[in-house]
Amino acid sequence: MLPAVLPKARIFTYDWNANYFADAPVQTLFGHADTLLSLVAEGRGSQTRPIIFVASCFGGLILAEAINRAAQEGSAYRHILLSTVGIMFLATPFHGSDAAKQARWQVVVAGIIGEQVSDQLIQDLEQKHDFVRQRVQKFTEIVNAEAVRLPISCFFETRKTEMLRRILSPAWAKWLAMGVTHKILVTESSASLDGFSRQGLDTTHSGMNKFQNPECPNFKLVKDAVRQFAGNASTVLTRRTNSAVERHWIVPFGRNKEFVGRETILTDLLTRILPSGDEHDCQRTAIEGLGGIGKTQIALEAAFCIGDTHPDCSVFWVPAVNATTFENAYRAIGQQLKVPGIDEEKADVKALIKAALSRQSTGSWLLIIDNADDMKLFFGDTALADYLPFNQKGSILFTTRNHELGLRLVESESRIIPVEEMSRGEALELLQKHLKGDQMGDTRSNGALLEFLASLPLAIRQASAYMAKKQTSTTQYLELCKTSDEDMIELLSKDFEDRHRYKSIQNPIATTWLISFRHISGHDPLAADYLKFMCFLAGKDIPHPLLPSAGKLEALGAIGTLKAYAFISQRNESDTYDIHRLVQISMLSWLTRKGERKEWTAKVLQRLVDVFPFPKHDNKEEWMRYLPHTQHALQLRKRTDDEEVPPDLLSKVGTSFYNLGKYQEAEQMHQQALQLSEKVSGQEHPDTLTSMNNLALVLRGQGKYQEAEQMHRRALQLREKVLGQEHPDTLTSMNNLALVLQSQGKYQEAEQMHRQALQLREKVSGQEHPDTLASMNNLALVLQSQGKYQEAERMHRQALQFSKKVSGQEHPDTLTSMNNFALVLRSQGKYQEAEQMHQQELQLREKASGQEHPNTLASMNNLGLVLQSQGKYQEAEQMHQQALQLSKKVLGQEHPDTLTSMNNLGLVLQSQGKCQEAEQMHRRALQLREKVLGQEHPDTLTSMNNLALVLQSQGKYQEAEQMHRQALQLSKKVSGQEHPDTLTSMNNLGLVLQSQGKYQEAEQMHRQELQLSEKVSGQEHPDTLTSMNNLGLVLQSQGKYQEAEQMHQQELQLREKASGQEHPDTLTSMNNLGLVLQSQGKYQEAEQMHRRALQLREKVLGQEHPDTLASMSNLGLVLQGQGKYQEAERMHRRALQLREKVLGQEHPNTITSKKNLAFCLRAGRARGFTS
Known part of the structure; x- marks a missing residue:
């Protein structure tokens, strides 16, 4: 029917087979574009004959891509684009369907082609949806260009297609609702292009290109559009001819087919640099960034994009490396524009080109000024900025490393587009462009290499060129980089071939930055000094106060220069800066080659000495900021004994x-x-x-x-x-x-030394001098370690009084004296007084130093310990939990003080019977102490002992024994057999042997420990008396009651003499003596001993202390043994009620009380007693 509409037209048809979509469907679909162009060019004959295209469905996407390719710079089919006077699209799915994102193509393709054939195409279209969208967008830009202005009509279907007839049998399909089985395949929104006419046809999708007869209403609508295209053909072609200005293309590089990513920057850039972007001004835009960041390649890709989408726009490229390259590029422009006088010997080339490009008759143009880095070149004697043209049809794009220069050239921050490092995905894609798969087999090495190269495109390109040439892998190249800075700088300095960069300029990244170093040194010496200084520091978070001192205005300018060249970046709203590691290494190499590295090393180290404060907690924030930079500078020394340090x-x-x-x-x-x-x-x-x-x-x-x-x-x-x-x-x-x-543990020698130091300090500095008071405190501590509590207490009281008088109550030294005094009170069992002292000290510490000061945390720990000694386990646990959390926050998880908090929390958990939690805490503390302090550190051995004890309390005797044996061996090795810590390990091993019934071995262990303790510390030392007590217990376990009784009697007498009758340890001895008397059937003596222990414990420790409750339970048992069931029952009930209250129902001691009460009740009933 078309021949009747256009009798003189030659009509061609082009069809394509949907079954060809097996491997790469979208590529296959768009591949038809080249075939279509070739056939049209071959069949049309004359290149001036007007063309009208009618495209249906996916054929419309093929045609749109054919127009895109015809518009490309240098395309042999450009005449087809310029001869096309109209395009009619019939239900072309430009945007898929209106379905959800995951099904936007499925509805269209499956409905048109059928499910089986279309699977591959659907999947590929879903994956490449953004690519298809970009090609359609490019098509609309081309047809809207001033030099083309191509008329287009879009037609869309208005009737639904029966979707499932190809997929389901009629029997199945009839059960489904109409809305499910029938769909509009290509909706109006998908079939239409914004800005062009659209018209609906009363038909299903399959009827869009099928008409019954010439009188069919749908055909009349299509026919009218075709006639309109034909009628306006001469007008369209004449307009194009009249408005056409010869387009010029002077770009020194071909299109970089390996260009990847940068979509966001490109999209932003292309909207800014269009000559038609501002009809009242000549556009000026700058892209800025560090050398090697990819500015030239972005500008190059932008040039080709403008060439593709705006066939009427000329593109000129000017390298501003120096005045000569600038003038030569201007001359080439003049020669192509045929500017009169351009080749004359004395011609002012720059002025001629400025005038030529400023004329409206030159048409639209984009002028790219690449490498606009040198301020003097543009605003110095050569004044190249004076030769930049102005034309409302023109646009100038600058690439620069120098923010200050870029700002002067474009006159507004809003016209500058900063270029940062590539994203990790973009960087990886760039690396893959040049390497084979087996060279990138290690994913971790690939990521580490890109991180090492800071995702800088030029550095990646340089590295990949080396790897491709040497056939090395990313793993091997990374190892080369990390061998030494010298090896790395050699790699960074190797030249390589790149057709998309200037041949006259060396490509290596190190050379690229060297140009900038020289620029900076020439016009801003302080900025150059700052850059040299920063290259000796850690690359991140460099505080401004570390830099060499200078006037505020001068320093601000220098920092501005370095930021302008993108060598450093400033952290948000702070006075700290970051610098690229590769820049640092390149700068250090430059200093080495110039013979200045030694001089600058000395300058940097001396500056660090001047500004680094003596480290204290009060100035921790300051020295913590400086520490990584000082550490880095010290690591750069050639030798550790360098005299310059x-x-x-x-x-x-x-x-x-x-x-x-x-x-x-x-x-x-x-x-x-x-x-x-x-x-x-x-x-x-x-x-x-x-x-x-x-x-x-x-x-x-x-x-x-x-x-x-x-x-x-x-x-x-x-x-x-x-x-x-x-x-x-x-x-x-x-x-x-x-x-x-x-x-x-050399207490006697230590005591003599402290006494001598104290005497001399009193003589030299006076009794009230802080150093004298420190000696007094230390002497008291060693007295305390020997069990000389009364003398230690007197010494601590005296030191505290003097410290309050000399320094005041809130002075740290006074608070330390207060802490030490509280410790000796605790050692004597004066828990209430010790608690009050620790409470007062903690409150004053918090007031004076704050809650997070390490000394405050130590006070918190000590208060927790004295609470624990009184059986106030919940309060103690809360205190230790708080101390641990704050210590982790302030000091870090692995700090020794944090690990001490962890250990103490484990102890109080164990005291409450929370053995599993305690075991986890002690295991964690042990692991970290082994890591941080080493396996042989005394604190590590303490954790080993404590873990073994909590294992023992859970009945895990074998593991506990192994742990105690290991701790004992290490303690002997580290501290010697006679050290107090070694004797403690010996004691603990004896206890776990006893728990397993290995009584003879346990007895030998305790006897050996007792002998050594008596030798080292004396018979009356608390540790010796503890050894005596444990030996008595193991004797009792073997039925050696008389010997055990003698041992406990002796221990009790010595305790009463050394520590007094009311000391908690004395009361423990009393309790144990009561137990061995009871074991021998000496019930009356045992009862008297237990009653006395209970009374004193209630007085000293309080009624609810766990030790008091133990005495209560033991008294109940001895009463029961004598047949005094009613009194025994009352005692057991009281012990049970208090244990439930204090320890909780599930504590092992509470469970023991329940059993004792039950047994007492059964025994009483059996003998005729009722409760």
Whole structure:
């Protein structure tokens, strides 16, 4: 019927087979576009004959893609585009269906082609939906371009198609609702293009290109549109001819087929740089970023996109590397535009081109000024900025590393598009473009390499070029990079071929940045100094106060310059900066080649000495900010004994690590400080002796007591020799030596040393001097360790009184005295007084230092311990929980003080019978102590012992025994057989052997421990008396009652003499003596002993203390043994009620009370007693 409508028209048809979609359906579909163009070009003859296209369904997508390809720069089919005077689309699914996202193509394709044939096409269209959308968008941009302005009519169906007739049998289909079985396949919204006419046809999808006769209403609508296209053909072609201005293309590179990603930037850029974007102005836009970030490649892709979509727009490319490249590019433009006089010898080329491009007759153009980095080039003597054209049909795009220059060129921040690193996905895709699959087999190495290269496109391109050439994998290349900075800078400096970059400029990333380094050095010396300085620091979070001092305005300008070149970035609303690691390495290499690295190393280290404060808790925030940068600068030294490093800086870093509980790192730093100080100043210099003292302190912190003792003895001898016995530093060494002796259990020698230090300090500084009071405190502590509680208490009282008088009640030293005084009160069983003292100290600490100060947390721990000693387990648990949480927050999970809190919480959980929780807590503490402190540290061995004890309380005797044996062996190795900690391990092993019925081995262990304890600490020491008690218990377990009774009698007498009748330990001895008397049937004596123990425990510890309840239970048992059932029942009931209240119903002791009461009731009934 069409021949009748257009009798003189030549009509061609092009059909395609839907069964060809087996492998790559969308590519196959769009692949028909090239075939269509080829056939049209071959069959049309004359290239001036007007063309009208009618496309149905998917054929419309093929035609749209054919128009896209005809519009491409250099396309042989451009004449087809310029000859097309109209296109009619019949139900073309430009946007799929209106169904949900996951089914937007399924409805269309399945309905048109059928389910079996269409599966592959549906899946591929779903995956490439965005790609199809982009191609349709590009088509609309081309046909709307001023040079094309192509008339289009879109027709859509209005009747529903029976969807399921191809899929289901009629028998099934009839049971489904009409809304399910019938659908509009290509809706109006999908079949229409915005801005073009649209018309509905009264038919189903299959009838859109089938008409019954010339009088059919649908055909009349289509016929009228075709006639209109034909009638307007000459007008359309004439308009194109009249408005056509010769288009020019001067771009030095071909399209980069390996360009990936950057969709967001490209989309933004293409909307800004269109010459038609602002009809009243000449557009100016800049893309800025670090060298190697990909600015040139983005500009190149943008140029080709504009060329594709705006056939009437000329594109000119000008490299602004220097004045010569700029002028040569302008000359090439003039030659193509045939500007008169352009080739004359004395021609002002720049002025001529500015004038030519400023004329309206030149038409639309995009001018790309690449590498606009040099401020002097544009605004100095050469003043290239004066030669930039102005044309309302023109647009200028700059690429720059220099934000300040970019801002001057475009005059508004809103016209600058910053370019950041590629996303990880984009970077990976770029890497894959150049490598084979087996070179990228290790996913982890791929990610690590991209992170190492900071996802910089040029660095990735350079790395991939090397790997492709050498046939190495990403894993191997990453290992090369990490070998040394020298190897990496060599890799970063290797040139490589890239057809999309300037041949006259070297491609390596290091060379690219070198150009910027030189620019900065030339016009902003302070910025250059800042950049050199930052290259010695950690790359992240660099605080401004670390940088060399300068005037505020000058410093602000220097930071602005570095930010402008994108070498650094400023963190949000802060005075801290980040710098690329690759920039740092390149800068260090440059300094090395120039012979300036040693000079700058010295400058940086001296600056760090000047600004790094002595580390204390009060200034922790400050030194914590500086620590990673100082650490990094120190690691860049060639040798650890480098004389340029001030020992004071090493000492400050070592003390910082010590405060953080990182003892190994602290030891390394103090060791280096000592070696360097000995080398520079000599062994006897005061600074060297200070380094020696500091190293000894950190050795003690790690439990390396013997090494620490040797170091302190050496420091003391040298200080006595150099400074004299009465010098404050000498007395400090004396004090520190005494402390490490005390840590080893050498109490007598430690006591002598502390007494000597105290006497000398009183003589030199006076009785009230803080150092004198510290000695007084330390002497009291060693007295306490020996069980000399009364003398220790007097000493602590005196120190506390003096400290309050001299420093005031809230001074940290006063609070330390208060804490120590409370500890000795607790050791004597004066729990209430100790609790009050700890409460007062904690309140004052919180007021003076805040809740999160480490000293406050220590007070919290000590208060928890005294609460636990009184049986106030819930309060103690809450206190330890709070201390642990705060310690994790303030000090970190692995700090030794945090692990102490963890240990104490485990102890109080165990006391409440929460054995599983306690076991988990002790296991965690042990794992972390082994990791942080090492397996042989005393604190680690304490955790090992405590874990073994909680295992023992759960009946896991074998595991507990193994744990105790391991702890004992390590303690003997580390501290020696006679150390108090070793004797504690021996005692614990004896207890677990006893629990398993291994009485003889247990007895031997306890006898050996008792002998050693008597030898080391004396017969009256609390630890010796505990050994005596345990030996008595194991004798009792074997039925050796008389010997056990003698042992307990002796222990009780010594306890009463050493600690007094009311000390909790004395009352425990009393209780145990009562038990062994009871075992021998000496009920009256046992009853008297238990009544006395109960009365005293109620008086000293209170009625609800667990030990009081134990006495109550034991008294009940001995009454029961004598047949005093009624009194025994009352005692058992009372013990049960209080245990349920204090310990809870499920505590093992509560369960024992229930059993005791039940047994008492049964025994009483059997003998005629009723309750």
